Structure formats: C-alpha cells, structure tokens
Amino acid sequence: MSLKSLLMPAVSQHLLSVERLHKQRERWERDRVRGGKPHQLHYFHQVDDPYSALAAASLARLLARYDVVLVPHLVGPPEDAAAPERDKLVTYSRKDAQRLAHHYGLDFQDPGRQPSSAEIDWATRVLVAAIGQGQFAQLGDEISRQLWSSSENAPIEREARAMAMASPDAAQAQLLAGAALRTRLGHYLGATFFYGGEWYWGIDRLHHLEQRLQDLGASKPGVRGYLFPPARDLAQTVQRSKPASIDFFFSLRSPYSAIVAPRIFELGRLTGADVRLRFLLPMVMRGLPVPKAKRSYIAQDAAREARARGMPFGRLNDPVGKPTERGLSLIPHAEREGKGQAYILSFMRGVWAEGIDAGSDRGLSKIVERAGLPWEAASQALQDTSWRATAEANRKDMFALGLWGVPSFRVDETAVWGQDRLWAIQDALVPASQPSPFTA
Numbered sequence: 001m002s003l004k005s006l007l008m009p010a011v012s013q014h015l016l017s018v019e020r021l022h023k024q025r026e027r028w029e030r031d032r033v034r035g036g037k038p039h040q041l042h043y044f045h046q047v048d049d050p051y052s053a054l055a056a057a058s059l060a061r062l063l064a065r066y067d068v069v070l071v072p073h074l075v076g077p078p079e080d081a082a083a084p085e086r087d088k089l090v091t092y093s094r095k096d097a098q099r100l101a102h103h104y105g106l107d108f109q110d111p112g113r114q115p116s117s118a119e120i121d122w123a124t125r126v127l128v129a130a131i132g133q134g135q136f137a138q139l140g141d142e143i144s145r146q147l148w149s150s151s152e153n154a155p156i157e158r159e160a161r162a163m164a165m166a167s168p169d170a171a172q173a174q175l176l177a178g179a180a181l182r183t184r185l186g187h188y189l190g191a192t193f194f195y196g197g198e199w200y201w202g203i204d205r206l207h208h209l210e211q212r213l214q215d216l217g218a219s220k221p222g223v224r225g226y227l228f229p230p231a232r233d234l235a236q237t238v239q240r241s242k243p244a245s246i247d248f249f250f251s252l253r254s255p256y257s258a259i260v261a262p263r264i265f266e267l268g269r270l271t272g273a274d275v276r277l278r279f280l281l282p283m284v285m286r287g288l289p290v291p292k293a294k295r296s297y298i299a300q301d302a303a304r305e306a307r308a309r310g311m312p313f314g315r316l317n318d319p320v321g322k323p324t325e326r327g328l329s330l331i332p333h334a335e336r337e338g339k340g341q342a343y344i345l346s347f348m349r350g351v352w353a354e355g356i357d358a359g360s361d362r363g364l365s366k367i368v369e370r371a372g373l374p375w376e377a378a379s380q381a382l383q384d385t386s387w388r389a390t391a392e393a394n395r396k397d398m399f400a401l402g403l404w405g406v407p408s409f410r411v412d413e414t415a416v417w418g419q420d421r422l423w424a425i426q427d428a429l430v431p432a433s434q435p436s437p438f439t440a
Contacts, residue, residue, distance in 0.1 A: 009355025016303040016314035028196040029216065039068040039218050041209075045140065045183050046190025047123045048115050050097030050108060053148055056140035057106050058227060060205055063137055065223045066213045068195075072136040073129060073178035074171075075190050082188040083123045084288045085404035090114060092402055092417065099416075099424060103202065104228050108148065109290060111199045115147050121171070123147045128166035128174045139163075187289070188293050197232045199297055203228050204420050208304060230308065231423035233263055234270045238430050243273040243356045246425060247410040249398045250344075252327045253282035253319050255302035257407040259311055264409065265341045267422070270403035271429045273411070276393040277340050279331055279387075280406060286395075305419070312353035319351045323358035326382060327351075328391060330368065333381035339372050344421035346371040 014020060014274040023412045032039070043059070046052045063070060083089050094110040101108035115123070123143050166174070185194055193200040193209055209228040213219065248264050252256035268275035286291050299316075306313035319327060327347050334343035350356035350367045357363040365375040398408055401415040408417045414428040 005317055005359070007355045008317050012299075013315040013355070016299060016316075018307060019303075024197055025212070032196075039066070039213065039216070040071055040075065041068045042071045042181075042185075042194040043151050044073045044178060044187070044190055044192045044194070045127070045136075046075050046077060046144060047127065047147065048077070048120050049190040050093050050110075050148070051100075051191035051192060053108055053144040054097055054101060054106055054203050055193075056144045056205065057108075059137045059140055061227055062206070062210075065210070065220055065227070067218045067220060068213065070137055072131050072140070073181060074124060074131070075178040075182055076175050077190070079291070081291045082294050083287045084283065085399075088399070088402055088404045096416070096421070099421075100203070103231075103423070106203075107145070111148060119147055121166070121168070124175070125165040125168070125171045126163045128171045129164040131174070132166065133164065138281045171265070177346075182420065183293070186293050187297060188291060198300070201297075205301070208308070231420070233422070234426055234430065236266055236268050240272050240429070243271050243429060244412050245274040245276055246429075247276050247278050247397075249278040249280060249403070249406050249408040249410075251280050251282045251396060251406045252324045252347060252351070253285075254406045255298060255313070255316075255352055256305075256419045258352040259302055259306045259309070259313060260407050261344055261348050262311070263309075263419075263422055264407075264425075265345070267426060267429070273429055275341065277331060277335065277344065278397065279328055279391055280395050280398065281328070281391050282320065283405075284320060285324065314353065315355040316352050317355045317357050317363075319358050321359070323351065323364075326364055327358050327367075328387050329382050329384060330364075330373075330378055332384070332387055332390070333378060334371065337373055343368065343371040343373065 010307060043055070045056060058436075059070065062068075077083065077086075080086065094112075094114075097108050098110040100106075126143055126295065127136060127140065130143075181190070182188070185199075187194070187199050187201075189201055191202045191315045193206070195209060195212070198212075200206060206228055207230055210226045214223070246260075246264065246268055250261065265275055267273070294434045303314050303377055317323075330343065334340045346367045347358065350363070351358050356367060361379070365379075398404070398406075401408070401410060403415060403417050405417055407419055408415065409422070410416075410426045411425050411428040414424060416424045
C-alpha cells in the first residue's frame with residue numbers, strides 16, 4: 001500500500017466533513033459581519049449557455065426571497081480541458097435545459113442551434129451595459145429569451161437600437177475579468193453562483209444555497225420552501241407488466257456514479273426494470289484531462305448531494321489506475337454469479353465512503369466477500385481481460401446517444417446524463433397519470 005493510499009482516506013474525510021464545512025461558514029459569516037458587509041452573491045453568466053438562461057430567469061425571484069446583493073459577471077465557455085467533448089456538451093445542454101425548464105415550469109425551448117456570433121456579441125454588450133447600470137437582474141432574463149429565439153438574428157433586428165450597449169472593448173474586458181475571478185475563486189462553468197466560499201452550479205443546486213441563506217436568517221418575510229425543490233425518488237412498488245430496461249453507464253472512479261448507484265438499483269427494484277451495468281473506464285484513464293478546479297468542485301458537490309440524501313461519502317481512496325482496472329475486471333464475474341449490483345454497491349461504498357484500497361488484495365477481498373462472492377474464485381477472475389472490450393463498447397454506445405460523461409442513463413428513447421437527472425428516468429418508467437408514489 002502506498003503512502004498516498006494510507007493518507008488519502010483521513011485527509012479526504014477531513015476536507016469533505018460537515019464539521020469543517022460548518023467552521024468555514026461560521027468564519028466567513030463572522031468576517032462578513034465584522035466588515036459590515038451584506039450577504040453578497042456572485043453570479044457568473046455565460047451568454048451562449050442554456051443553463052445560464054435558466055439561471056437568469058430565476059434571478060428576480062431569488063432576489064425577492066432573500067436579503068442578498070447580487071454581483072453579476074459575464075464569462076466565456078469553459079476551457080477545453082474542462083469540456084473534453086464540447087460539441088456533445090453544447091448540443092446536449094440545449095436539450096437538457098429544455099427538459100429542465102419543463103420540469104420546473106420555466107420557459108426555454110431548444111431552437112436546434114446555438115446563437116450566432118453576432119447575436120452573442122449583441123447580448124454580451126447589452127448585458128455589460130446592464131451590469132454597469134445595476135440592471136442585470138431585470139434584463140438578464142429578457143436578453144436570454146431574445147437570444148434563444150428560434151428566429152435567427154431576431155434580437156438584433158428588434159432590439160439592438162432600443163437598448164444601451166457597451167463598447168466591444170468594454171465587453172471583452174468584462175469577459176476577461178469575469179473569467180479571471182471565476183478561476184481565482186475555483187470554478188470553470190457558467191450558470192454558477194458563489195456565496196461564502198461555496199459554489200452552486202445551475203438551478204439544480206439553488207435549493208442548497210437557499211437552505212444556507214435560510215439558516216442565516218437572510219430570508220425575506222413569508223419565504224417557505226425552495227424555488228426549485230430537489231426531485232423526489234420513487235418510494236413504493238409500481239406495477240408494470242413489461243417495464244423497459246435501464247442502461248446505467250457508470251465509472252468506478254466517478255463519485256456521482258457512486259452516490260446514484262443505490263438509487264438507480266432501487267428504482268429498478270420498485271419498477272421491475274432490469275438495470276444493465278454499462279461500465280466504462282474513467283476519462284482520465286482514457287487520456288482525457290480533468291482540471292483541478294473541476295475535480296475539487298465535483299468532490300465537494302458530490303459530498304453535499306450525498307449528505308442531503310443521508311448517504312455515506314467522503315472517506316475516499318481514489319481508485320484511479322490499478323484499483324479501477326481490478327474492480328472492472330470482476331464485474332462480469334459478479335454478474336455471472338447474480339451479484340452484480342451487490343458488488344457495485346460494495347465497491348462504491350468501499351472506495352468512496354470507507355477509504356478501502358481496492359488496489360490491494362486485502363481491500364478488494366473485503367469488497368468482494370461482503371457482496372457474497374468467494375475471494376478465491378474472484379481472484380482467479382482478475383486475470384480475465386475481456387472487460388476492456390466491453391468497457392470500450394459501452395463507451396461507444398453512450399457516445400452514440402449524444403452523451404459523453406457518467407453517470408448516464410437510458411430508458412427507451414430517454415437518455416440523460418447526471419445523477420441529478422434520475423427523475424427523468426423515473427418519469428420515463430412511471431406514467432404521469434398514476435398517483436404520486438414519490439418521497440422527498
């Protein structure tokens with residue numbers, strides 16, 4: 001066992017602990033109060049990002065609910081290292097934003113194209129002027145609606161003469177400044193909110209921010225609940241005569257895969273749907289870089305999502321490399337023995353919540369045996385390398401769906417990316433006309 005494997009569980013448990021988080025928040029609030037500063041909420045808006053359009057549509061309502069001062073910034077797209085499959089990301093983002101908007105009652109329709117460079121330039125210059133005039137919260141939604149109009153160049157033709165516009169140089173300066181601040185604070189995407197040392201990406205995570213502001217007493221009178229409540233999971237058996245199968249694309253090195261695995265398996269059990277294990281090699285093991293800011297945010301966000309659902313997470317032992325390869329080699333064996341799901345759950349809990357080194361026989365045998373698999377047979381299965389071809393075939397199938405990251409899921413014609421889209425798979429399996437069988 002390496003020194004890194006020995007130290008990582010204790011270090012990660014400390015860094016991701018709720019106790020450390022509370023101390024950080026208390027320190028931040030003490031400094032804010034001592035400095036006589038308001039609750040200051042930074043928002044980073046990417047003009048041509050559909051998720052930013054949804055966030056902009058939420059700003060006015062968010063400000064009406066909380067005593068916060070909004071500080072908006074404009075930023076460009078993420079760097080290539082943070083968006084390794086940019087074309088797929090761009091196309092999927094429009095479709096996903098439309099799905100998310102429908103889910104939460106917002107107005108966004110995928111026009112089937114990205115805004116033109118002229119439209120982006122127009123919107124950027126108008127929004128820079130709006131920031132200078134303190135009107136971003138009022139105009140951000142309106143400009144986004146016009147930008148995403150299905151009629152090409154419609155916003156320029158209709159509104160360019162009627163709105164104040166910053167100069168091209170001022171717009172470029174704002175983009176550079178916004179990107180620099182976003183990098184310094186530790187993020188890489190648009191549609192992101194930053195408050196008190198923590199990041200919240202998109203409207204999916206606003207309920208975490210709202211809960212924090214509510215705990216601080218920053219709510220305005222009459223505020224209850226959240227603008228966008230977290231999705232509820234299925235809580236009881238739903239009778240289906242011929243339920244569709246669920247393709248579960250996952251990586252053993254993905255913390256989001258780890259925290260969604262129990263939920264997708266439970267969904268399969270309650271609906272009778274077969275969950276097909278479509279494992280992949282992690283991005284970094286396929287030669288794709290994962291920037292430090294991205295790794296850090298994913299770990300913090302996964303820990304936050306796990307805490308919200310009462311799931312163990314945080315004492316991790318990164319299975320990159322040999323541990324993942326050994327873990328993947330045993331999935332076909334576990335499936336042949338009827339223990340596929342039990343093995344995945346044991347492995348995920350072991351490396352993401354218990355700090356087990358899956359690269360050692362001692363660690364992997366513990367994972368294997370508590371899943372109900374004898375170690376002797378499993379140790380022999382470690383020599384089988386046929387899993388590599390299966391992992392590559394799974395990757396190709398996932399890419400063919402227009403997806404590129406894990407966890408991803410498919411049921412019939414519904415294909416989604418992300419543990420926070422499990423509700424879309426539920427919707428595909430459970431008819432909307434049925435009485436609601438969900439729980440918070």
